Amino acid sequence: MNKKTLIITYYWPPAGGPGVQRWLKFVKYLPEFGIEPVVYCPENPNYPIIDQSLVNEIPDNITILKQPINEPYGLASWFSKGSSKKISSGVIPKAKKQSLIEKAMLYVRGNYFIPDARKNWVQPSVSFLSDYIEKHKIETIITTGPPHSLHLIGLQLKARLGVRWLADFRDPWTTIGYHKDLKLTDSSKAKHIDLEQKVLNTADEIIVTSNHTKNEFQNKTKQPITVITNGYDVHSVRVEGKDEKFTLSHIGSLLSERNPVVLWETLSELIQDDEAFSEAFKLQLIGVVSDDVIESIHQNGLNNHVNVVGYVSHDEALKFQMQSQLLLLIEIDSEDTKAIIPGKVFEYIVSETPILAIGPKDADVEQIIKSTNTGTYFNYQQKAQLKLQILNYFEAFKNKTLTVNAIGLQQYSRKVLTQKLSEIIKGR
Numbered sequence: 001m002n003k004k005t006l007i008i009t010y011y012w013p014p015a016g017g018p019g020v021q022r023w024l025k026f027v028k029y030l031p032e033f034g035i036e037p038v039v040y041c042p043e044n045p046n047y048p049i050i051d052q053s054l055v056n057e058i059p060d061n062i063t064i065l066k067q068p069i070n071e072p073y074g075l076a077s078w079f080s081k082g083s084s085k086k087i088s089s090g091v092i093p094k095a096k097k098q099s100l101i102e103k104a105m106l107y108v109r110g111n112y113f114i115p116d117a118r119k120n121w122v123q124p125s126v127s128f129l130s131d132y133i134e135k136h137k138i139e140t141i142i143t144t145g146p147p148h149s150l151h152l153i154g155l156q157l158k159a160r161l162g163v164r165w166l167a168d169f170r171d172p173w174t175t176i177g178y179h180k181d182l183k184l185t186d187s188s189k190a191k192h193i194d195l196e197q198k199v200l201n202t203a204d205e206i207i208v209t210s211n212h213t214k215n216e217f218q219n220k221t222k223q224p225i226t227v228i229t230n231g232y233d234v235h236s237v238r239v240e241g242k243d244e245k246f247t248l249s250h251i252g253s254l255l256s257e258r259n260p261v262v263l264w265e266t267l268s269e270l271i272q273d274d275e276a277f278s279e280a281f282k283l284q285l286i287g288v289v290s291d292d293v294i295e296s297i298h299q300n301g302l303n304n305h306v307n308v309v310g311y312v313s314h315d316e317a318l319k320f321q322m323q324s325q326l327l328l329l330i331e332i333d334s335e336d337t338k339a340i341i342p343g344k345v346f347e348y349i350v351s352e353t354p355i356l357a358i359g360p361k362d363a364d365v366e367q368i369i370k371s372t373n374t375g376t377y378f379n380y381q382q383k384a385q386l387k388l389q390i391l392n393y394f395e396a397f398k399n400k401t402l403t404v405n406a407i408g409l410q411q412y413s414r415k416v417l418t419q420k421l422s423e424i425i426k427g428r
Contacts, residue, residue: 002036005425006133006141008125008150010118012041013058016051016311018252018343019170022230023144025414026421028059033422037062038138040129042069042121049288053313067128069121072113110182114191115173116147126156133161140425144168146176151199158202166424167203170230172213177257177336196220205424210364212339228421229368232346233414237318242325246277246397248356249284249324251317252344256292257332260358262380264300266387270394271305277394281305286312286320317344321351325397329369331359333380338363346412349374354393354404358386374406 007027011020027037043066058064113119133141141163143154151167158165173196174189184192200206200221207228208214214225248267271278283302285293286309297306312320321327327348331337338360345365348355355375359365366377378386396402410416 002031002034003140003426004036004038004136004138005030006038006040006129006138008040008129008141008143008153010042010045010145010147010150011047012039012064013054014050014052015045015047016049016054016314018230019146020051020054021314021343022170024054024057025231025233026418027062028057028233029415029418030422030425031059031061032415033419035422035425038065038136039063040065040067040125042066044068046071049311051313053315065128065132067121067124069118071120072109072117106181107183110184111188114188115152115195116149118147119149119152122149122152122156125153126160129153129157130160133157133163138163140164140166142166142168142425144170145173146171148173148196148199151203152195155199155202158204164427165203166205166207167199168207169213169217170209172216172336172339173199175216175336175339177332177334207421207424210339210341212364216339226420226424228417229341229412230343230346231412231414231417232350232409235315235318237315237322239319239322241323243282243323245282245325246280246394247282247284247324248326248328249286249320250328250330251286251321251348252342253288254285254290254293254330255288256290258330259290259293259296260330260380261296261300262383262386263328263330263358264296264302266383266390267302267305268300270387270390271301274391276398277391278305280394280397282307284320284324285309286317318347318351321347321353324353325402326393327351327353327355327375329355329357329359329365329375331357331363331365333360335360341365341368345369349406349412350409352404352406354402356390356393368412372406372408374404 007023009023013020027039030037039062109117141154141157143150145151154165154167157163174192197220200217200223203223206217206223206225208217208225209229211227214227217225271281283306288311289308331340341364345368349372355369357369357375357377361379369375369377376389393402
């Protein structure tokens with residue numbers, strides 16, 4: 001008899017992006033390891049990105065519970081629909097470019113909605129789930145954040161029912177980069193720290209997606225912590241071949257702070273210095289791109305070489321990955337972002353396309369790329385090395401020898417990762 005486990009998540013199809021795919025894939029494979037997942041998610045969420053193709057991946061025999069959620073973004077959009085959608089999707093303009101409405105929205109979001117804008121869903125969820133858990137004899141619940149308010153559902157259910165509780169952190173909480181942009185008062189910062197501490201010390205086990213986050217949390221709690229990264233899954237997407245152009249593609253969001261000016265400068269120099277490079281090169285951006293990034297690209301004279309595609313479905317994103325000559329991975333140059341391993345990394349490494357990555361030194365993602373032999377990684381101070389590597393890739397492109405010889409990928413397959421999760425659920 002399969003062990004029933006309740007998964008409490010905000011992101012679920014038709015939501016798009018990597019946040020939804022982590023638990024969609026876990027739910028897909030958990031029954032193979034003796035776990036019967038029950039999913040709890042909002043009935044009327046305000047998803048900034050929609051991907052209807054992911055609906056087709058929901059297993060037919062899964063129980064999905066839904067309850068209404070009251071979110072502030074509907075009211076906020078009455079004042080500024082554009083700003084509300086941007087902020088809800090994580091696109092926060094630089095401070096000097098924020099309008100008065102955006103500044104006000106960030107202040108309200110940071111100080112009146114702690115830990116986040118989904119806090120009003122906590123109490124109704126606890127009331128509904130308490131009855132369901134007792135009626136269906138569910139022994140284990142899992143909360144996944146962000147939004148970290150979902151961990152407060154777990155906190156209260158643990159206190160009320162004594163149910164076993166696993167808290168899954170896809171991103172850190174108080175050290176995540178955008179906290180600096182929320183204009184938090186000292187008292188608001190203290191509330192975040194207090195709530196984080198309660199969650200970390202009350203959950204029976206903590207699951208994180210990177211070693212840096214594990215190291216951070218080990219200084220805050222004595223509860224067991226396990227790293228289960230995101231991963232890749234098998235898919236049926238096929239392409240006829242690689243682009244004829246020397247295409248460098250970035251899949252996913254490029255927010256204001258994730259703006260690699262050193263790369264734009266390097267590409268500009270290569271275009272000016274090498275006519276063959278100029279004729280062959282194309283920069284392709286698939287996903288949400290901030291105005292600040294577009295402005296930097298234009299300032300460096302890349303207008304005629306860039307193609308901004310915008311958000312596409314997951315299957316379309318896979319096609320772009322497989323067709324491109326190079327895949328671009330960018331992370332903010334910050335101590336806080338060393339723990340961030342974008343979900344797309346794992347699809348990148350199985351795309352048979354070399355990865356060109358730029359980020360902070362000694363980040364977790366650097367170790368993954370190097371250990372799997374799937375690309376090269378540079379920090380923001382390595383401009384000369386970055387330029388030389390792009391030239392090396394270009395020469396290989398011209399000689400039709402631009403290939404990848406990946407190793408050790410199996411550990412990141414969704415099925416292998418789900419088995420690891422199932423062992424935690426069963427208490428090993």
